[in-house]
Amino acid sequence: MRVLKLVLLFHLPYALLAQTLGFALEQIESKALIEKGLTGKGVKIGIIDGGFLGANEAPALGGHFEENRVVYYKDFVTPHLQPYDGNKALNDDHGTDVWQLIGGYHAEKDIQYGLATEATYYLARTDYDAYEKRQEEHNLIAAMSEMIAQGVRLFNVSLGYTNEYSNRSEDYTPDQIDGKSTWITQALDSLLTVHDVLVIVSAGNDGDLPWRVLSAPADSKHVLAIGATKLTQWEEMYYSSIGPDWLPYVKPELSVFSNIGTSYSAPVITGLAACMMQYDSTLKTSQIKDLLIRSSHLYPYPNNYVGYGVPSCPKLLRLMAGEQQPPARVYQAKDDHIALKIDFLSADIQANGKIVVYHKKEWRVMSKETIKGLNKLKIDRPAGCTQSTLFVGKMAMEILWEQD
Numbered sequence: 001m002r003v004l005k006l007v008l009l010f011h012l013p014y015a016l017l018a019q020t021l022g023f024a025l026e027q028i029e030s031k032a033l034i035e036k037g038l039t040g041k042g043v044k045i046g047i048i049d050g051g052f053l054g055a056n057e058a059p060a061l062g063g064h065f066e067e068n069r070v071v072y073y074k075d076f077v078t079p080h081l082q083p084y085d086g087n088k089a090l091n092d093d094h095g096t097d098v099w100q101l102i103g104g105y106h107a108e109k110d111i112q113y114g115l116a117t118e119a120t121y122y123l124a125r126t127d128y129d130a131y132e133k134r135q136e137e138h139n140l141i142a143a144m145s146e147m148i149a150q151g152v153r154l155f156n157v158s159l160g161y162t163n164e165y166s167n168r169s170e171d172y173t174p175d176q177i178d179g180k181s182t183w184i185t186q187a188l189d190s191l192l193t194v195h196d197v198l199v200i201v202s203a204g205n206d207g208d209l210p211w212r213v214l215s216a217p218a219d220s221k222h223v224l225a226i227g228a229t230k231l232t233q234w235e236e237m238y239y240s241s242i243g244p245d246w247l248p249y250v251k252p253e254l255s256v257f258s259n260i261g262t263s264y265s266a267p268v269i270t271g272l273a274a275c276m277m278q279y280d281s282t283l284k285t286s287q288i289k290d291l292l293i294r295s296s297h298l299y300p301y302p303n304n305y306v307g308y309g310v311p312s313c314p315k316l317l318r319l320m321a322g323e324q325q326p327p328a329r330v331y332q333a334k335d336d337h338i339a340l341k342i343d344f345l346s347a348d349i350q351a352n353g354k355i356v357v358y359h360k361k362e363w364r365v366m367s368k369e370t371i372k373g374l375n376k377l378k379i380d381r382p383a384g385c386t387q388s389t390l391f392v393g394k395m396a397m398e399i400l401w402e403q404d
Contacts, residue, residue, distance in 0.1 A: 020111045022101070023231060024257045024268040027394075030115055032313040033275045040103060040116030040274030042281075046147040046155040047102065048140055049095030050127035053086035058096055060104035060113055064121060072122035072150065076139040090129040094263065098158045099123075101267035103274075115271030122147045127159055131166045137184040141191065148195050153285075154277060156270040157223075158202045158263035160215025174213050177244050182216035192222035198285045200270045202262035203227040203252040204241030213244045214251055224289055226266040227255035227306050234297065235356045235391050236305040240265075243304030245364050253289070254296055255306035272311065279320060291319050300327055301389060301398040302363045309396065329397045336381040338399055340390075356391040 021030060052073075055061055064070055073083050086092025099121070104113035124143035127136050136159075144155060161184055163171040176182050180189075192199065201223045204215035218225035218241070228237040236242070236255065240262055243251030258264040269292070276288055283291075293299060295316035298309035315325050331338060357369040359382045366385055371377055379388060381401050388399040 020109070022111070022113050024101070024265070025112065025115065027229075027231070027257045028268065028272065028311050029313045030272070032317055033115060033272070034112070036279075036317070038115070038275035038278055040119035040271065040278055043116065043119045043154060043274040043277045044122060044147075044150070044152040045102065045116060045119045045270065045274055046122040046124070046144065046152040047095060047099055048124045048126055048143050048155060048157050049098055049159065050129060051086045051090070051092030051125050052084050052095040052099065052123055053088060053093040054084060055093075055096040055099060055123075056084045058100065058104075059108060060100045060106040060111075061096070063105060063107065063117065064103065067118075069119065070121045070123065072124075072147065074123075074143065074146070075125040076143060077125055077128040077136075092125075092129070094158070095123065095125065098156060098263060098267045101264055102156060102271045114267060116274035119274050122150065122152050132164050133166060134170045134183065137161060137187070140184065141187045144188075144191060144199075148191070148197060153197045154270065154273055155197065155199045156267050157199060157217070158266050160202060160204045160218060162204070162206065162211055162215045172216060174211055174244070175246075177213050177216060177219045177247075179219045179221055179247060179249075182219075185217040185220045188217045188220050189222055192220070196285050198273055198288055199223040200266050200273065201225050202266040203255075205239045205261050205263075207236065207240045207242055208238045212242060214241045219244070219247065219251060221249055224254065224269065224292070225252035225307075226262060226269050227252040228258040228262045228265045229255045229306055229310060231257050231259070232393055233354070233356060233391060234306070234310055234394050234396070235358075240305070242365070243307075245304070247304075250302045250307055250363050251304060253293060253302075253307040254309070254311060256310055269311070272313070272316075276316070276320070291316060294319055294325065297394065298328055298389065298396050298398075301330075301387065301396075303358050303360055303365050303389060304363060305358065305365050310394070329395075331397065331399045332402070333379075333381065333399050334402045336401075337378055338381075339378045340397075358389040358391070359385045360387045360389065362386055 102114040103116035105117045126139035201218045228240040295311045296308035302308045355371040390397040
């Protein structure tokens with residue numbers, strides 16, 4: 001089942017650079033990795049998706065074919081179809097768009113869309129937009145198993161499963177997004193408890209719909225779930241699915257910018273992870289997750305809307321070099337309100353026009369408050385709130401409320 005069913009419009013760059021980068025790559029400050037020559041070279045990446053229509057003719061992917069970096073392609077849905085064929089009306093180019101955001105580079109225009117420009121790729125088509133069947137979940141697990149057997153340690157899954165099956169008796173319900181109840185999450189957990197591989201999954205696009213919470217298998221404790229933020233104000237995008245209140249762990253773990261779906265947030269992190277694996281091939285999955293989390297702008301104060309926030313590549317490199325990094329700015333509140341002077345943030349407030357506050361019980365967001373541009377403000381503590389996060393552009397501050 002497709003997490004996103006819209007046509008991709010590639011993110012335009014912030015500014016003209018010697019090498020132009022997409023918005024999300026600018027947001028995570030990926031230039032720090034590029035300048036170190038990190039390209040994901042030697043890292044095997046599995047992309048499991050809904051189709052790779054036209055990938056062999058896409059200018060941003062041409063280098064992968066010219067350098068023979070595509071070593072596996074399998075269509076689990078329509079095996080009679082020629083590779084890279086399909087129907088655009090059925091979103092069969094979804095995987096092509098995802099791939100470009102993992103490792104795409106348009107040489108003629110000198111535009112880089114993804115970080116893993118020299119990785120080795122394994123492609124599987126497991127999803128078909130003409131119908132939604134539980135068989136697609138089995139296809140996903142079969143594809144991943146075959147790729148693991150060939151040494152793949154990093155996967156991108158921009159797919160999700162909720163309540164849109166052709167046979168409505170197969171639908172899941174939101175309360176089944178609990179890390180243990182859906183078939184796909186169970187199957188993925190069984191696979192990942194045996195194999196030390198990193199699976200990066202889009203959180204889903206139901207944040208503004210009745211479903212609201214993650215799609216499976218983003219609820220698996222073994223995967224890294226990725227949500228979407230806005231571009232200049234790093235709060236959640238309206239559509240980005242949230243982690244259920246009943247999960248005992250933080251989901252999504254990370255978020256990055258995408259204006260049209262978390263399907264296109266996840267591949268940014270997949271490309272980043274490939275560069276980490278190239279930098280240090282001894283890293284285990286748990287270490288990669290930990291480093292990515294600690295490099296993010298809200299660490300160590302997450303929430304179930306954007307997780308630990310947006311990773312920073314310069315911070316990540318410092319962490320990988322063994323340096324300690326300061327956490328988010330913290331204020332201790334001894335009463336049920338706090339007054340803050342924030343003149344030092346005036347430029348960010350003027351640029352964004354507002355302050356966004358997540359009021360939380362631990363990491364679970366209870367309510368969201370928007371305050372128009374001020375140079376000082378008073379924050380009141382809602383009943384039951386233990387922490388509040390203030391977002392001003394790309395900056396964040398945490399208020400820790402004194403407990404009764």
